Amino acid sequence: MLLLSAALILFQQPQQTAQLPPSPVKRIEIEPANRTITAGDSVQLHLRALDENGAAVPNAVLSVKMLGGQGEGDVKPESFWLVASSVGKFPLALVATAPGTRPFIDSTSVEFRAVAGPVTRVEVQPKSIAIVSGQSLRVEALAFSRVNDRSHEPVRWRSSDAKVVSVSAEGMITGSVPGKAVLTASAGTASASLDVRVVPATVARLTLFPAKSEVRQGDVIPFRVDAKDAAGKAISGLTPTWSFSPGDGQLDADGHFVAYRTGSYTVTATLGSRAASANVTVRERDVRRSVTVVGRLPRTGFATSEVWIHPNGKVAYLGTHMGGDRLYAIDISNPAAPTVVDSIQANTRLVNDMQTTADGNYLVFTREGAADRKNGIVIADTHDPLHPREISQFVDGVASGVHSVYIYENDKYGKYVFITNDGTGAIDIVNITDPLHPVRAGEWRTDRPDASRYVHDLDIVDGIMYASYWNDGLVILDIGNGKWGGKPDKPVMISQYKYDLDSLYKEVEDVSSAGFGRGTHTAWRQRGGKYVFISDEVYLNGDIEGAKDASSSRMYGTLQVLDVSDIEHPKAVAWYTPEMGGVHNVWQAGDTLYMGAYDAGFHVFDISGELKGDLRAQHREMASLNTADMGGAVKNAAFDWGVVLNPKDGLAYVNDFNNGLWVIRVNPKKPATPALP
């Protein structure tokens, strides 16, 4: 009996796989030979499987597979059309399978590159400058395609009068004799002009203001020059050539300077043969503060997702993840003892996002992972904030799931909720003026010729939406502001800020592999300011070999600060890249930016004044906390999702994916300790 049993066990064991014979295919020929394609265009690929004699192999099944760049384009499997939706690289695997033999795979020799489309716009800033005879200065022009991709097409410079102003191919201009000239920067068929006025080199005295500065790291000093001739008459409007030392800071062409380190800097302005310098003494920014964990609510049943504070400031809502089907209503009237009072359960396995209406009477939250795969949003009545009650759902066309929501209330148009559609990558628009009967009002999606569209998060301020559109960057829409003709049900695109994620996160590819996940994840428009903070979500392509638990992976990301004073032309001005960890959700209140940084925990930044350059180097970080303890679902490992600042008590309500809710006070700055006599 034992023998029989053993024999049966042996019989049921896996069988070894026999090797397939080698392929007769030795090479795959592909056309076209030109491997560059314009973003937005498509190209038909023609393949031929060839044997060792260069003859075609009959019956070989041919295929093309993208080995990277799936977010930027696609290869149509039935027709081999390569569709380049946006700028990127498309390494291809060419495959030929002769029936019954091993596939022949060429995964190294072919890479198509999609470049920005024809230049339709060239930007030169400023539009006019004045220099003196003998002065040299570098000017810059940027070229963009119709879909806002930055073009690498060389900009050609031309002077209307080279005797007055000459210009090199690199944009270095030199004023020769007094006069006026128009410099034209051209790329493709687009161009922009820069008026240059050359004045006689009569500057007898040049003064730089402020002549002496004492600032903190990160403070931006707007330098200006005062030029006078021998008679003491002011020569106005001149554009100096700027330089500074030592080199640990940033000085822009408009004379705005920021220092990263403490110490002395010399900033110099030059006009022809005249130069003036200013001394800058930089002291510590000195914003570092301690934190106190005021309250703690560990969660063990599920992973923790989003947190939201009811407008009354006494109730927090906390979502669940990784199989979580509920949203907790938490009494935070005593923030030292946050207490779950009630919950609302739904057909979901992930509550990723939530928001209340401004009056606090209704709550909208997202559903993903429904048992019947009909996902969507839930609208709950929160007139009794501690006891939310579901009153309606919206599922029309969003069965795939909704990841993020943002409510927009407009006296003229009514109440809307904008939701991200996991399946189509569209922003779906739902009218919730009657919250009992939510109605589809429209949708908006980026214009790209393939299905690789994904929108992750939304923010709305003053009728303008800031959509984090993953591979399509930041998309800014008029959804009710009206200046650009947008309405809630008919958004109009104002502008788009795209950037090369593969280049920005090359490090992640280096330590992992191509195809790592990355995209524009969150955007937050500064309330009462001119900036938009955008954060990327970036993760490794697979675990770190040999590692496990918290060591097996880490997050990456960069926070970019965009100046949207000119909202049609967002401009990156500053950034923060953590040494360790990612950048997930942010929350801004006044001059403070709060951040959940995933495995790097909770961080707080001083964003007062003008922002420029590397915020980390400037020591703008005010506070941090490793949100990990032995409570929660995952012990002693932070994975900080985000934070909401409660305006009623000034405390940060921090939600950690691994372990629940933290109530944190960022303590006031300690008074300086008197120096010993």
Add this chain to the structure above:
Amino acid sequence: MLLVAAFAAASLSAQQSAPPVTPPDRDYLVFVASEGNDQISLIRFGPRGARVERSRQMGTNPTELVGPHGLSVSPDGLWYYVTTAHGTPNGSIWKFSTADDRQAGRIELGLFPATVQVAPGGHYVWVVNFNLYGDMVPSSVSVVYADQMVEVKRIPTCVMPHGSRLSTDGSKQYSACMMNDELIEIDAARMAVDRHFMLAKGHEMGMTGAPGAMTTGAMDMGGHGMTPPKPGDVSCSPTWAQPSIDGQTVWVACNKASDLVEIDVASWTMRRRIPAGEGVYNLAASHDGRLIVGTNKRGKSVSVIDAVSGKELARIPTSRRVPSGLVISPDDRYAFVTLEGVGSEPGTVDIIDLNALSRIASVDVGQQAGGIDFWKTDSPH
């Protein structure tokens, strides 16, 4: 997480004439994918009951669920392959070592890669790109060369291709088109569609070539098998295609109609429709050709059907809601059935004794347990 198997005589009336339950004399190991919390579990079932031997989290970032959906073990038992439904937006197929869950590869496929099967030869992995959530456009079947994890062909098929299986000899691949109401037959050597079969009740018909534009079927995916048909609805809403061991028959699970369409492969005609449980969803055929076993998604049960007579031998209630995938052990003694559950309920694997026609053990795993495959047997541990 150990649930002791209840090796007691079953009480279901349908099983009163069935032989008594006898305990297993060896351990059976199956891998299970839980879509709701990105978990893969290895289940050990034997004389000491059923338990989770080990489990691992998978994915790229814990906060962005990838949704492991389908799972298939290679014939040599060295690897298992998992399809993940969610991405940004495309899903992927992953390759892991059965010995230690080490990741050995991942490539991106289409929208919502779902059912997966390693071909009998072990060289290719077949995956349907279900595209459950995107725009209603024709999708495809991907063929992946397992050794190097390279997609060697993406074969356009139909709208929402779902449950699929290869013939025993690996020469044909069958997939169900939920929205077209059709069955697709692919010639595995040519990696091209050979024939298709229309499945709506009263309109059954075999056709050559690939399907044209969508002609039948509503644009409602019926709660993915959870919504009952409206009165007068004759559509099939196929969710699984299961070839017989001898390759002469294909059974298609009609989720809406709650029956199976039995198709004669040679003549490409329908032989009969076999009644099944409510919302029949996934199928498996016993290796001896005797049984067809189906999960009844709406009926919270498993149907065991005599493959020759078409008679339902037993309808066995499951221990939890939303039965989903299943696999039959190579000795045909047991069916391992995944139960998705609802919301935060754990997923569960029910183990059904196919001789006694009764459920004899259950073990909880991660939420929304779906994909399942048999790995090997082992001496009792």
